[in-house]
Amino acid sequence: MVTDAWRPQINGVVRTLESIARELTSAGHDIAFLTPERFWTLPVPSYPEVRISLASLGAVSRQIEAAAPDHIHIATEGPLGLLARQYCLxxxxxxxxxxxxRFPEYVAMRVPVPQEWSYGYLRWFHAAAARTMVPTPSLRDDLLARGFDRLMLWSRGVDGTRFRPGPKTLFTDLPGPHLLYVGRVAAEKNVEAFLDLDIAGSRIVVGDGPDCARLQKAYPDAVFLGYRHGEELGELYRSADVLVFPSHTDTFGNVITEALASGTPVAAFPVTGPRDVLSDPKAGALDDNLNIAVARALTLDRADARAHGERFTWAASAAQFFAGLEPLRAGPQRLAAAG
Structure with missing residues (x-):
């Protein structure tokens, strides 16, 4: 598994790869990760937790050959992904x-680069693969319309033991309802739509990122808790009345399934990710007006949210992933042409 996204990053990519590795290892498979930890790195400006690997093709080749893999999966399109792709071809x-x-949207928010240029690079990158795994049907349809091909679904799971229903133990000193945001505090996450909600109660932000200091100053009544993990994060989900997911650009939204497994309904925009995960209107509410979505989510039964969250398991996700892997020696003529 080749990934440019790795610890200390805290995001859905890292959580997904770690969860899949645990499931596959418990099933008897050997998983080797090729990550930035093995090389010199430089921090990305404004994202110091994200580091760019300064690796050479020779170094990457030696790491792959030492692992002697039966399958190679390239999870990201960064420097390590590019070098692993070159090695395979x-x-x-x-x-x-x-x-x-959706890096094209993220990049366009920061620099004046047309999204189609970025999508052109991503089309080229993934065109050489036997299959490109995508997390939701709506993302698959969007990418097909953009000229991607050989797409297969690879859904996500949730740890139903760590994220589980329970008593409301936090926020007792804050006015309700208690509205929760969990994720990176950055422009692409649209956190201000959450903080601007015209609904009485408390807004609690769990996470950090480049926009955190600015938003703390602009919204002094909101509660910013920074990153939380493990049982502490589960307790935060259980104590919230609604998880608000304001992003327009996420491809899945692992925090949605974590909230559902905790028995917490979700409010979101009807976009890629939420509209796939929140397929049961008893578990969450979707609306172009986030205020309406939150108001509706506040009326939902927590037992229904938990029941829907139980549909997502890492065991099923790992089985889906493994079934999609390609033997190393398959399709040499097509691979040579793609290079």
Missing amino acids: SHRLGFTTSFHT
């Missing part, structure tokens, strides 16, 4: 990729 090896992040 030069050795006529089959491999798979996955599409996790």
Whole structure:
């Protein structure tokens, strides 16, 4: 598994890969990760937790050959992903990729680069793969319309033991309802739509990122808790009345399934990710007006949210992932042409 996204990053890509690795290891498979931890890195400006690997093709080749894999999966389109792709093509090896992040939209929010240029790069990158795994049907349809091909669904799971229903133990000193946001505090997450909600109660932000200091100053009545993990994060979900997911650009939204597994209904915009995950209107509310979605979510039964969350398991996700892997020696003629 080749990934440019790795610890200390806290995001859905890292959580997904770690969860899949645990499931596959418990099923008897050996998983080796090729990550930035093995190389010199430089921090991305404004995102110091995200680091760019300064690796060479020779170094990446040696790492892959030392692992002697039966399958290679390239999870990200960054420097390590590019080098692993080059290695596979030069050795006529089959491999798979996955599409996790809408980087074209993220880049366009920061620099004046047309999205189609970025999508052109991503089309080129994934075209060489035997299959590109995508998390939701709506993302698959969007990418097909943009000229991507050989797409297969690879859904996500949730740890139903860590994220589970229970008593409301937090926020007792804050006015209700208690509205929760969990995720990176950055422009692409649209956190201000959450903070601008015209609904009485408390807004609690769990996470950090480049926009955190600015938003703390602009919204002094909101509660900013920084990153939380493990049992503490589960307790926050259980104590919230609604998880608000304001992003327009996420491809899935792991925090949605974590909230549902905790028995917490979700409010979101009807976009890729939420409209796929929140397929049961008893578990969450979707609306172009986020105020309406939150108001509706506040009326939902927590037992229904938990029941829907139980549909997502990492065991099923891992089985789906493994079934999509490609033997290394498959399709040399097509791979050579794609290079």
